[in-house]
Amino acid sequence: MKKDTDALRKELEKEAPFLARLKEKPGGMTVPEGYFDQLQQEVLKRAATENQRPSRRVFQLWPRMAVAASFVAAIGLSIFLFQPDHPAANQESLAISAEEVDQYISQHIDDFDLDMLIQYASAAENEGGLFNDATLDDPQLQQYMEELLDDIDLETLEELL
Amino acid sequence: MESKTTPITDARILQLLQKDGNQDKGFRLLLETYQERLYWVVRRLVIDHEDANDVVQNCLIKVYRNIHSFEGKSQLYTWLYRIATNEAVTFLKQKKRRMANSVDDESNNLSNKLEADVFFDGEEAQVKLYAAIEILPDKQKLVFNLRYFEEMSYEDMSGVLHTSVGALKASFHHAVKKIENHIRGYEAA
Known part of the structure; x- marks a missing residue:
């Protein structure tokens, strides 16, 4: 990667001289002495452990998906009731906002259909995606799903269902 | 600060990683070339050194797990930065939820x-x-x-x-x- 130093300097001098001057000043964040050597050793150690660990397959998560299926059905029913021609559509008590759906999903993340999210992730991600191999552990999936759910709106959810 | 990464280094890293018996050497070269830069990208996003240390280690382990799936459609550093920034942003989101x-x-x-x-x-x-x-x-x-x-x-x-x-x-x-x-x-x- 070639640094774009000259163009950035010109851009800052024009738009924000204060930031241009500040950039020239030394100091700021530091790291403990020898940190990067330690980091490399630590990562290599963890990588060696990875090699010894038996891979965990996504299908091991199926028991959780059984619970998730009931959740998806519940959301599906809610969306069905949203249909304008459905008699229940005009009942105020059944109205659910996108925020409420989002909140519900966040609170029930452990019960959500992992397979569906993985499919969604695979479609959205390019080669940088972390779902290209099926050896992810639960914390990884949990973390990635939380990120994905931030971006899923009601329309996308409807499409997935 | 001049970048020490070059297309030649990237090509060498990938060559080693794809050759049986040389993966560890390739990963070591990848760390030597990129770990410091990835650390600073993450550190300036998450600010705290200990947080940055955790995030960058997780990032590099993900790179190790998934490097075989890198198809070379983008530059190696692009792929690495994408993983590092995703990891840091995910960390920040989780932290925000907790606060x-x-x-x-x-x-x-x-x-x-x-x-x-x-x-x-x-x-x-x-x-x-x-x-x-x-x-x-x-x-x-x-x-x-x-x-x-x-x-x-x-x-x-x-x-x-x-x-x-x-x-x-x-x-x-x-x-x-x-x-x-x-x-x-x-x-x-």
């Missing part, structure tokens, strides 16, 4: 934290800068940091963030103005 404070409180907290941080020796102006960056939305913070600190070109950033060059320029411009206004407000108070 009930407002954005202003986060900014003030950060100022106090930096002033007490043994791994920060910057001047007051730099504290103000980091506090101002803290108020930006995650994506805008990412754009600002990659441009200002990493001096990444908009074209390279477009590859990392999957966003058009025009949108990135606009995002950086808005970020700069927000930071400037925040610092002025801070000085006026």
